[in-house]
Amino acid sequence: MSLSLAEVTAVVHELWPLSGAESWDASGLVSGDPAGDISSIHLAVDAVSDTVDEAIDVGADLFLVHHPLLLRGVTTVAEDRYKGALLARLIRANCALLAAHTNADVVADGVSDILAQRLQLQNSQPITESSEPGTGIGRVGRLARPVTLGHLARVLADLLPATASGVRVAGDYAQEVQVVSLCGGAGDSLLAHPLVVGSDVYVTSDLRHHPASEAREQAKVSGGPALIDVSHWASEWLWLDTAAAQLRAALPGISITVSDLRTDPWDFVVMH
Missing domain, CATH: 3.40.1390.30 (NIF3 (NGG1p interacting factor 3)-like)
Incomplete structure (x- = not known):
């Protein structure tokens, strides 16, 4: 089963209405063809290199994240900048990107x-x-x-x-x-x-x-x-399983997967 990206986006915005987003936020569809087919969705808190690779590896048609990749204004999506590189990888893999941020808070x-x-x-x-x-x-x-x-x-x-x-x-x-x-x-x-x-x-x-x-x-x-x-x-990762369950109920037949990858930026701490 598949639905159009536009149809899936409408369901996402029924669950987490954009009217609830803060004025400074950038929730919503970031990239993808609204007419494109969606049969699988992968969820993560952050769109970073590892989770983008994971979404592509599991064959997701839509990568749904909590934190908007383009929350702050950018003037280039050239691939020597990480945001441009991530978007290019997703677009080449035909994987759309959508963010549900403060509207999901x-x-x-x-x-x-x-x-x-x-x-x-x-x-x-x-x-x-x-x-x-x-x-x-x-x-x-x-x-x-x-x-x-x-x-x-x-x-x-x-x-x-x-x-x-x-x-x-x-x-x-x-x-x-x-x-x-x-x-x-x-x-x-x-x-x-x-x-x-x-x-x-x-x-x-x-x-x-x-x-x-x-x-x-x-x-x-x-x-x-x-x-x-x-x-x-960590405080936001807990939400992903609930979000996945809501999407499964609203989009029967669409495959929904959740990332377990740690995207907290800190790797280790040294104590006295």
Whole structure:
């Protein structure tokens, strides 16, 4: 069975509507003939050399990624630049490229929602709600019972695929936490949000020195959450299996595969 790329793209945008994407985002179809036939789809977080090779090797007609390859503006797709080289390889292999980024972050069963579900948060709700009720960036909810910060960090380490950077924590190991806010991917823009400030711990990725330090110092003055920093790729990779299941239900007869390749950029860490 096959459908046109235009038909498959329409289904993808029903699952993850472009109306939910942030204004700065570049979700949607990147390359491919809308009239072309699609019989297989391969999913990954990132379009990088290894995952592009994998998509081509498994014979995918469509490579569906979370992170847009062309999120930032480019002025060339020459093949001596990696983005041009990747696009050329996909085009020559007749494999289209489509991104579902922030539009897949905000929905029910989206990136942050899946992380909240895997942590078994109760009464989970978005941190910043979109126009559609129940959708929005991040999630905040309660654990069934209080646990130590160290225990929660261990739960996350076991839940997420392993990476060199592991799980970093700012806070007392024995501190009890129950109200958890989280944002899959980079989330330091939410550090000052009232729902984050009012939680016991905030789980996200890519926390930089100054925002993290300032948040922890402010917590000493007026209260605020402990911080758990996890791999950006790992926090979003959990969503792929759910996305694949949704696509299988919506596109019966289309082959759907998921990449297990680690595309976290860090390879090893050296400790004293």
